[in-house]
Amino acid sequence: MKKIIISVFGPDRPGILAAVSRILYEQNCNIENVTQTILQSEFSGSFIAEMPETLTADILCGLLSEVLTSMRLQVHVKPLETSQPALGGKPSEPFVITTRGPDRKGLVANITRIIADYGVNVTNLQAAFKGGENPNDNIMIYEVDVPVDIDTHAFHRKLRDKASELGLVISIQHRKIFEAINRV
Numbered sequence: 001m002k003k004i005i006i007s008v009f010g011p012d013r014p015g016i017l018a019a020v021s022r023i024l025y026e027q028n029c030n031i032e033n034v035t036q037t038i039l040q041s042e043f044s045g046s047f048i049a050e051m052p053e054t055l056t057a058d059i060l061c062g063l064l065s066e067v068l069t070s071m072r073l074q075v076h077v078k079p080l081e082t083s084q085p086a087l088g089g090k091p092s093e094p095f096v097i098t099t100r101g102p103d104r105k106g107l108v109a110n111i112t113r114i115i116a117d118y119g120v121n122v123t124n125l126q127a128a129f130k131g132g133e134n135p136n137d138n139i140m141i142y143e144v145d146v147p148v149d150i151d152t153h154a155f156h157r158k159l160r161d162k163a164s165e166l167g168l169v170i171s172i173q174h175r176k177i178f179e180a181i182n183r184v
Helices: 016-026 057-071 107-117 152-165 175-181
Strands: 002-011 030-039 042-051 074-079 092-100 121-128 139-147 169-174
Touching (some): 002 016, 002 057, 016 030, 016 042, 016 057, 057 074, 092 107, 107 121, 169 175
Antiparallel strands (some): 002 042, 002 074, 030 042, 121 139
């Protein structure tokens, strides 16, 4: 079996996951990974699935589109490319960076520029911006893999300086600590 990645997005409504998973099941595909979220009123989902050698990405995309277009959804299907891990196999540690503060243009761009400059990989980003000046309404949570061979003190200092410049409160924690503190 070969692997594919499927992206689906459009107006949110009940039944999207049911429709996609039913079609994949009917085509003898096995879903291996799914991530989906609602961004304001828009559904965004990504699926990695194994599909039979006899099925092509184009045929599967057509089958999905037949159903999903009537739901005003767009779909993209492509073969999953096997590639080297983002950090090239270098050892890394998982961290969580959170920022809180007033909403303004460029917050994500400024923080991710520093993250990228240090060769740190963002594995997940959640941002909740509700506008306005209430710092409790605007939160970003970056899950990152930090290579063990970088100068973490310089990395943290650079992030803290930029956060201060932008009027943000920042927290940088190892993921294990973050999860222990934020356990529900």
